[in-house]
Amino acid sequence: MTDTDKTIADLAARVEKLLAEHPPAATDRLEFLRARFDAGLAWVHFPEGLGGLGLPRELQAHVDRLLARAGAPDNDPRRNGIGLGMAAPTILAYGTEEQKKRFLRPLWTGEEIWCQLFSEPGAGSDLAALATRAERDGDHWIVNGQKVWTSGAHKARWAILVARTDPGAPKHRGMTYFLCDMTDPGVEVRPLRQITGEAEFNEVFLTDVKIPDSLRLGEEGEGWRVATATLMNERVAIGGGDPRREGGMIGVVAGTWRERPELRTPELHARLMRLWVEAEVARMTGRRLRQKLAAGQPGPEGSAAKLTFARLAQQLSGLELELLGAEGLRYDDWTMKRPEVVEFTGKDAGYRYLRAKGNSIEGGTSEILRNIVAERVLGLPPEPRTDKDVPWKDLPR
Amino acid sequence: MSDELDLLYTDVEESVRDSVRSLLAKRSTPEQVVRVYDGDRSGLAELWQALAAELGLAALLVPEEHGGAGASAREAAVVLEELGRYVAPVPFLTSAVVATTALLEAGATDRLGELAAGERTAALAVPFSTAPGRAVPAVSVDGGVLQGSVHAVAGALEADLLLVPVRTDGGLELHEVSGGDARVTPVTSLDMTRQVADIDLTGVASRRIAGADAAERAVGRALETGAALMASEQYGVAQWCLDTTVEYLKIRRQFGRIVGGFQALKHRLADLYVTVESARAAARYAAAAVAAGHPDRSVAASAAQAYCADAAVLAAEEAIQLHGGVGMTWEHPAHLYLKRAKADQIALGTPGAHHALLAALVDLPAA
Ligand SMILES: Cc1cc2nc3c(=O)[nH]c(=O)nc-3n(C[C@H](O)[C@H](O)[C@H](O)COP(=O)(O)OP(=O)(O)OC[C@H]3O[C@@H](n4cnc5c(N)ncnc54)[C@H](O)[C@@H]3O)c2cc1C
Numbered sequence: 001m002t003d004t005d006k007t008i009a010d011l012a013a014r015v016e017k018l019l020a021e022h023p024p025a026a027t028d029r030l031e032f033l034r035a036r037f038d039a040g041l042a043w044v045h046f047p048e049g050l051g052g053l054g055l056p057r058e059l060q061a062h063v064d065r066l067l068a069r070a071g072a073p074d075n076d077p078r079r080n081g082i083g084l085g086m087a088a089p090t091i092l093a094y095g096t097e098e099q100k101k102r103f104l105r106p107l108w109t110g111e112e113i114w115c116q117l118f119s120e121p122g123a124g125s126d127l128a129a130l131a132t133r134a135e136r137d138g139d140h141w142i143v144n145g146q147k148v149w150t151s152g153a154h155k156a157r158w159a160i161l162v163a164r165t166d167p168g169a170p171k172h173r174g175m176t177y178f179l180c181d182m183t184d185p186g187v188e189v190r191p192l193r194q195i196t197g198e199a200e201f202n203e204v205f206l207t208d209v210k211i212p213d214s215l216r217l218g219e220e221g222e223g224w225r226v227a228t229a230t231l232m233n234e235r236v237a238i239g240g241g242d243p244r245r246e247g248g249m250i251g252v253v254a255g256t257w258r259e260r261p262e263l264r265t266p267e268l269h270a271r272l273m274r275l276w277v278e279a280e281v282a283r284m285t286g287r288r289l290r291q292k293l294a295a296g297q298p299g300p301e302g303s304a305a306k307l308t309f310a311r312l313a314q315q316l317s318g319l320e321l322e323l324l325g326a327e328g329l330r331y332d333d334w335t336m337k338r339p340e341v342v343e344f345t346g347k348d349a350g351y352r353y354l355r356a357k358g359n360s361i362e363g364g365t366s367e368i369l370r371n372i373v374a375e376r377v378l379g380l381p382p383e384p385r386t387d388k389d390v391p392w393k394d395l396p397r
Numbered sequence: 398m399s400d401e402l403d404l405l406y407t408d409v410e411e412s413v414r415d416s417v418r419s420l421l422a423k424r425s426t427p428e429q430v431v432r433v434y435d436g437d438r439s440g441l442a443e444l445w446q447a448l449a450a451e452l453g454l455a456a457l458l459v460p461e462e463h464g465g466a467g468a469s470a471r472e473a474a475v476v477l478e479e480l481g482r483y484v485a486p487v488p489f490l491t492s493a494v495v496a497t498t499a500l501l502e503a504g505a506t507d508r509l510g511e512l513a514a515g516e517r518t519a520a521l522a523v524p525f526s527t528a529p530g531r532a533v534p535a536v537s538v539d540g541g542v543l544q545g546s547v548h549a550v551a552g553a554l555e556a557d558l559l560l561v562p563v564r565t566d567g568g569l570e571l572h573e574v575s576g577g578d579a580r581v582t583p584v585t586s587l588d589m590t591r592q593v594a595d596i597d598l599t600g601v602a603s604r605r606i607a608g609a610d611a612a613e614r615a616v617g618r619a620l621e622t623g624a625a626l627m628a629s630e631q632y633g634v635a636q637w638c639l640d641t642t643v644e645y646l647k648i649r650r651q652f653g654r655i656v657g658g659f660q661a662l663k664h665r666l667a668d669l670y671v672t673v674e675s676a677r678a679a680a681r682y683a684a685a686a687v688a689a690g691h692p693d694r695s696v697a698a699s700a701a702q703a704y705c706a707d708a709a710v711l712a713a714e715e716a717i718q719l720h721g722g723v724g725m726t727w728e729h730p731a732h733l734y735l736k737r738a739k740a741d742q743i744a745l746g747t748p749g750a751h752h753a754l755l756a757a758l759v760d761l762p763a764a
Contacts (some may be wrong), residue, residue: 061401254759264763264764270749272761273761274752276755276759277703277748278675278704280679280700281675281678281679281700284404284679284681284682285674285679287404287678288404288678291403291404301674369667370668373667373670374667374670378666380643380646380657380658380666382658384658
């Protein structure tokens with residue numbers, strides 16, 4: 001038996017034990033999820049005691065499969081995408097032991113939903129320009145400012161937050177990263193209606209919000225470095241792809257194609273096959289990326305996966321509307337809603353088409369990601385920068 | 398391991414790569430390769446000899462009991478990445494991959510020892526454009542003597558042995574013909590680094606090496622394996638084009654700036670990088686699926702071929718455009734890569750042909 005075989009056998013035994021002690025059919029969902037976390041089967045690449053076993057990341061899929069086969073509940077990852085994809089790996093990398101112990105378990109079980117307070121009206125692609133202030137007051141920080149495009153703030157219990165702590169330093173050096181309690185007085189969430197009609201994202205106003213210093217993540221002034229780690233994880237989370245063939249948007253379109261022969265035309269077939277191949281190749285590229293990342297943290301290569309994901313989602317959802325013809329002229333519902341989950345492939349074709357437009361904007365626009373790939377992967381010259389060594393407070397705004 | 402095929406490179410594969418690369422860097426430089434366009438094929442046999450016999454590449458896919466190395470499609474794919482990177486004019490794909498697979502699948506193992514030793518080479522006598530799964534043009538046989546000709550066969554010029562699909566009343570058979578017996582006419586080819594030839598077999602005596610079912614399977618598998626692994630060659634071509642273009646744009650100045658700092662070009666190269674990385678993943682998956690005899694191998698081969706063919710052409714076309722005038726010159730090697738990429742796009746099934754194959758395999762019918 002190779003070491004990997006042994007690890008797999010050991011994992012299977014752990015899954016068996018969990019299932020025996022907490023039979024899914026007879027166990028409360030939350031109780032089962034907590035037990036799964038405590039057994040180290042939540043994310044096997046995390047350390048022991050923090051939901052993991054310190055194993056290679058790719059073994060998680062194996063555990064998920066075994067548990068799904070046994071009818072075990074999952075933690076509904078779509079409900080807490082930001083928590084799982086961005087907050088958790090950042091807390092793991094930069095958090096204190098206390099922070100990791102406090103936050104990771106309820107995050108993974110979905111008891112606490114997270115959102116990301118990064119973007120501001122004046123700081124989007126240029127996130128390092130942000131103006132939300134955090135001022136020290138004894139062992140607390142007093143935060144004032146406005147965030148925007150905050151997905152899921154209306155259902156979030158916690159937020160990851162970047163704020164300016166030293167306006168006298170150049171913009172990248174004067175920021176600090178915090179964990180923010182969304183129930184604190186002074187946090188006000190207002191829905192921001194979007195292209196689909198619903199309000200998945202929000203404006204968030206922060207007025208004299210008091211954050212204890214124990215909720216600072218990383219050192220004072222280190223906020224950019226920590227945020228970069230979050231953003232790289234975000235790109236992998238968005239673009240990392242579905243491990244199943246025809247997972248995601250291609251599966252929806254292929255399904256319609258199979259079920260509705262009357263809609264087929266040669267021209268659409270040519271486009272469908274090309275996109276099918278591209279989706280399949282993207283899946284393999286994501287798989288290679290995951291295998292490469294098995295131990296380490298995501299690097300700039302994650303941007304490539306996100307670029308492909310966004311392009312494919314947009315082309316496929318556009319193709320689907322054309323395929324549907326007259327049906328594509330309908331839209332299911334324009335009433336303003338505040339969704340519980342972020343839907344990429346759910347709902348109807350018109351929704352998918354419109355929502356996919358966000359895929360090349362959220363988590364870094366495709367233009368910014370191309371800059372990252374060109375500069376950090378290919379080593380081409382950086383964009384000219386006029387603001388690098390200027391104190392943030394002196395920058396024109 | 399979990400049922401996921403490994404798409405990275407093993408240490409063994411990396412060491413195969415290193416030895417192939419260091420030999421090609423000395424003996425297959427662009428200045429050496431470009432001579433084939435002026436009809437100078439001197440030194441090609443020695444180059445192949447060095448790769449086949451010294452490095453043992455001809456033996457890779459031949460099992461140990463037949464005198465081979467018993468390696469897998471994964472190692473062969475890494476070799477093809479390097480051969481693509483150097484547009485090396487050697488019959489590895491045609492002989493050590495396609496013809497060797499045909500012989501293995503046909504159960505005609507008596508020739509494999511000579512092929513593995515690099516003493517002789519073989520070629521499958523079908524047009525290089527033939528897609529797997531398609532009916533192959535076949536010559537006919539009458540009283541042990543062949544009738545007919547085959548056009549645009551790759552690897553035929555250097556082949557000591559031709560594997561000829563023959564149409565009979567009982568179905569397709571595979572015959573063997575000594576290269577010296579056939580009339581092989583070189584064709585001035587778009588890609589002279591893998592020159593094609595026309596073969597006239599009229600009146601040539603042959604030996605039957607596989608009957609109906611075995612011959613169909615052998616030809617089908619040989620073409621499929623060829624398509625699956627040619628994707629790695631296409632990836633190698635594309636990677637060279639990307640690397641070379643990035644390097645050039647880091648030194649070329651216009652308007653007082655490094656040209657590679659212009660965002661329009663950075664974005665094009667970023668997109669090309671994404672395409673090339675994707676091609677690599679597709680090619681790796683195809684090689685791993687073939688190596689493992691995975692049930693998904695046909696899908697993997699066609700998906701890889703459909704994607705990598707276009708990726709290599711795009712990379713070569715971008716390389717030429719982004720080098721400006723230099724890219725149009727005979728002196729710059731980019732043209733060698735464009736010619737190989739475009740010929741490869743037609744070889745072993747165009748992307749369109751593979752889309753059609755896939756449509757049947759994954760149940761997405763055209764109408
Ligand atoms: C659906 C959705 C959900 C989101 N959720 C969140 C969230 O939960 N939390 C959060 O903090 N943020 C969130 N965002 C915000 C998102 O991260 C920003 O929208 C994004 O970073 C772009 O910033 P911007 O909107 O200010 O556009 P701008 O930065 O103003 O960009 C405008 C245009 O200029 C281009 N551009 C800008 N700079 C450059 C450059 N240097 N080179 C080339 N082109 C450039 C951009 O690509 C874009 O096309 C979300 C956005 C969307 C659409």
